[in-house]
Amino acid sequence: MPRLAVGDTAPDLTLPSTAGGTLSLQDLRGRAVVVYFYPAAATPGCTTQACDFRDSLASLTAAGYEVVGVSPDPLDKLATFVADQALTFPMLSDPDHVALEAWGAWGEKKNYGRTYTGVIRSTVVVDAEGKVALAQYNVKATGHVAKLRRDLGID
Template sequence: MADRVILEPGQTAPDFSLPDQDGVTRTLSELRGERVILFFYPEAMTPGCTKEACDFRDSVEPLAAAGYRVLGVSRDAVEKLKRFAERDGLTYPLLSDPELAAHHAYGAYGEKNSYGRIVTSAIRSTFVVDEEGRIAEALYNVKATGHVARVRKMLGV
């Protein structure tokens, strides 16, 4: 775990270009001037990830009204993300990072304790990126349930 990046508020958010569920390439630097909530989740269509993704879906409008754009990131293939978005009515981009480049850049992949055993996997994490492309908040090892409500409270939304 020593080599895992841990981002701190004030640092420049690592840029990335990843395809979304429709195959459209999304690049973080193209969103400068906007505030972005970037959440990394382990796997589409699993119970915890579905809960978190649907909570973000249900909060997209108030977050957008407050000036935030939501992006989800997982290592799932574009086709699986498309099925996930369609199945659960997810209205924001889901980005495919099968090579884990963005996961590693954000420290959202590594060893974690899963039900008492150490596994190497995606680490559920959320980052708030400000208009200048800097990390405003970096939340690691978050729980799926109640997380979006905590993010909204933290942001005053």
């Protein structure tokens, strides 16, 4: 899958949301958005990453960023994850991998010598005009949010 690069127009996404109904990138136009893609809710790495976003949400919001998480999990699993971890930002369900593929977050991975297709842990920052301001692929679950904040100049 091709990956997004700075300056690209971010592909629209419209997916079921834990906040109710669907959420579209178009709904967030006029605001900067951090869209992060992760493999599976309630796994150790994904929980660490989601909680890091939760714990950094006030500083990200103060700097003008919305946060949205996307995974292939069904909405009911995401709703349980949101409740269990007290997450206060929307999580979107993409079981058909439509957004994951369009954003370059679905592809070949290698783990312990095995090659398979799955979610590539990724973060894309979209500016208020819908352009990619930052695209990071194969990020680590631990420490990623702190690095992202440094990259965005957020204390």
